Amino acid sequence: METVTAKKTMLECVNLKKAYPTPKGDFVVLEDFQLKIKEEEFISIIGHSGCGKSTLLTMIAGLNDITEGNIIVDANRIQGAGPDRAVVFQSPSLFPWMTAMENVMIGVKQVFAHGTKKQREDICKYYLDKVGLGDSFHQRASSLSQGMQQRVGIARAFALKPKVLLLDEPFGMLDSMTRVELQDVLIDVWAKEKITAVMVTHDVDEAILLSDRVIMMTGGPYAKVGDVAHIEIERPRHRKTTIEDPRFYEYRQYLLNFLDH
Amino acid sequence: METKILNALKWSGLGFLEPLIKLIQGKEKDKNIRLVLRQIVVPVLSVFIFLGVCNFGASYLYNKERDIKIEKTRSVQGDAAAAQMAECIDSSDLSCKPNSLPSPADVKQGAISLWNDHKMISEKKSAFKEKTAAINKQRKEQGLKAITYTGRPSFVDQIITSLKTVFAGFLLAAFFAIPVGIVLGLSETLRSSINWIIQILKPVSPVVWLLLVSMVVKTVMANSDSDKAFIISFISVGFCSMWATLVNTTMGVSSVNPDYINVSKVLRLSVFSNIFKVILPASIPMIFTGLRITLSVAWMVLIAIELLAQSPGLGSFVWEEFQNGANDSNAKIIVAMFVIGFIGFMLDRVMMFIQKLISFEAK
Structure with missing residues (x-):
């Protein structure tokens, strides 16, 4: 805990509010929402469907307007979307007409505009290799399986070297086998990069396995932070040792209890 | 293999x-x-x-x-x-011989006579070319225009002229409709403010377009000695046929998967790369569907327009045969009908082939 508290705040939501205007008056999704995330922290947000957790994530990404309040990333108020907040979307959202390599490259080109072509290619290759696509650089995205596409999605996000990594139910569309594989990939890559991350998920096990903190949101409308669980299982984590840790089941029970209410 | x-x-x-x-x-x-x-x-x-x-x-x-x-x-x-x-x-x-609907045998006879006619005319043409080669060389040295063959065109010549007109019209339609469609697709304000013009102009008859175009071209090119009939007919063909591409491009661009747009926003792509690397490739299937309709409409209205604009081609061939009223005219008209149909079919196939080559969906 000591080491974490010494780190600077990377992402902060202050008095955040999101309302959608309807004919019957505003529909308030989030109100008076506060959140502080330190550098190199991995947090998960769980809650029932429709509680506004995805809305929160798209607001941080800058893809959704903020009704009131502020979102501050690395001491700057955010203005629209940008590569400093990379997003891994629920559907892989690759450009199907490009190869895996080109899909990563198009982002890398934006961020490392000054590098040489060789340097940029090396960055792409490094991350594609890390997510296990070392021999599929030049395959078209449309010919890759869903799981492989999402691997490219993860590589694309990390390759941007963002300040904050946003994951919007990144494994929600995958079958359970592929999901386990990709969670392992994410644990490994994140352990090397330690990029501040916010992940929205439905899956309690996934949240505990990956996060330092799990934020539990109350049901919407007027959603806010209901409870917070600090996951103190040591890093680097591995699926097997983490699941065998007796604390894993305590956290699991705690989170499930919250969600049952 | x-x-x-x-x-x-x-x-x-x-x-x-x-x-x-x-x-x-x-x-x-x-x-x-x-x-x-x-x-x-x-x-x-x-x-x-x-x-x-x-x-x-x-x-x-x-x-x-x-x-x-x-x-x-x-x-x-x-x-x-x-x-x-x-x-x-x-x-x-x-x-x-009574002049009525020709039988398949008559049509076959008509096709053969058209082909023989073509062979005869091409022989005449090459003979003419040989004869004038020396004179034309001299004229070229003197800076004069070469003497060209001005005899009656054969059926095959008419087909080629028609194809030229349709391609010119198609290219005009594509070069106009695709960029305009992209702009309209990107801007909802423009789209909703211009939509009514498109809806009104879209159903206008080819004949009216022809008259409109000839009104303008007649004045603009009053002192030019270029082929006015050709210019009028290809511009009219372009105007009649471009609507499908315009509407489809607008639809395609405005309905690009929002996930792609979000990725583009997160990456902060420039307007240029957003259009050329994301929006255009994503809407190519729709654009091509539009282009295919455009080409087939262009080929369809071409006949009527050539007929009215007195521009050489299959349209005027059909009309001349009808006016001519010789005993094999009807058979020749039916031959032209099938040739027109077959060429239209082939043009569509060619477009389909190109679409498969460049679209990401078919792979």
């Missing part, structure tokens, strides 16, 4: 031959016999049935026309002349 041939067939739109090839190789007999029956035998059979029906219809009309002609002679010139006319018709003398 084998899969290569099959792929080539599939790509060129001849995929229906696949079971026949497999059958010849002796693979999966039962299944392929059924497929050959369905994909090759039945279509060929249907062609024969079609020819039979045409033949029947043609001979029915021929007999009716014959009776009318004989009756008419009888009422004007008396019985003796009528009997003479009946004899003349039955001896298949061309001079008194």
Whole structure:
């Protein structure tokens, strides 16, 4: 805990509010929402469907307007979307007409505009290799399986070297086998990069396995932070040792209890 | 090798031959016999049935026309002349042949005579070229215009002229409609404010476009000695046919998967790369569907426009034959009809082929 508290705040939501205007008056999704995330922290947000957790994530990404309040990333108020907040979307959202390599490259080109072509290619290759696509650089995205596409999605996000990594139910569309594989990939890559991350998920096990903190949101409308669980299982984590840790089941029970209410 | 041939067939739109090839190789007999029956035998059979029906219809009309002609002679010139006319018709003398719907055999005859006519004219042309080669060389040295062949064009020349006109019109439509469609697709304000103009102009008849275009071109090019009829007809063809591409491009661009747009926003792509690397590739299937409709509409209205603009081509060929009223004119019109239909079909196939080549969806 000591080491974490010494780190600077990377992402902060202050008095955040999101309302959608309807004919019957505003529909308030989030109100008076506060959140502080330190550098190199991995947090998960769980809650029932429709509680506004995805809305929160798209607001941080800058893809959704903020009704009131502020979102501050690395001491700057955010203005629209940008590569400093990379997003891994629920559907892989690759450009199907490009190869895996080109899909990563198009982002890398934006961020490392000054590098040489060789340097940029090396960055792409490094991350594609890390997510296990070392021999599929030049395959078209449309010919890759869903799981492989999402691997490219993860590589694309990390390759941007963002300040904050946003994951919007990144494994929600995958079958359970592929999901386990990709969670392992994410644990490994994140352990090397330690990029501040916010992940929205439905899956309690996934949240505990990956996060330092799990934020539990109350049901919407007027959603806010209901409870917070600090996951103190040591890093680097591995699926097997983490699941065998007796604390894993305590956290699991705690989170499930919250969600049952 | 084998899969290569099959792929080539599939790509060129001849995929229906696949079971026949497999059958010849002796693979999966039962299944392929059924497929050959369905994909090759039945279509060929249907062609024969079609020819039979045409033949029947043609001979029915021929007999009716014959009776009318004989009756008419009888009422004007008396019985003796009528009997003479009946004899003349039955001896298949061309001079008194009733002019009705031609039979398939007549059409075949018409096609052959058109082909012979083409051969004769091309011979004349090359003879003319040989004869004038020396003079033209001299004229070129003197800086004068070469003497060109100004005789009657053959049927094949007409086809080529028509194709030129349709391509010019199609290119005009594409170069206008795609960029405008992209702009409209990107801006909702523009889209909703211009939509009514598009909705009003879209159903306007080709004839009206032709008149409108000729009003403008006549004045603009008053002092130019270029081929005005050609310019008027290709611009009209472009105007008539561009709407499908315009509407489809607008739709395609405005309905790009929002996930792609979000990725583009997160990456902060420039306007230029957003359009050329994300929006255009994503809407290519829609744009191409529009272009295919445009090309087929262009080919369809071309005939009517050439006819009215007195621009050379298949349209004026059909009209001249109709006005001409020679005994094989009707057969030639039917030949032209099939040629027009077949070329239209091939143009669509070519577009489909190009679409498969550049679209990400088909792969």
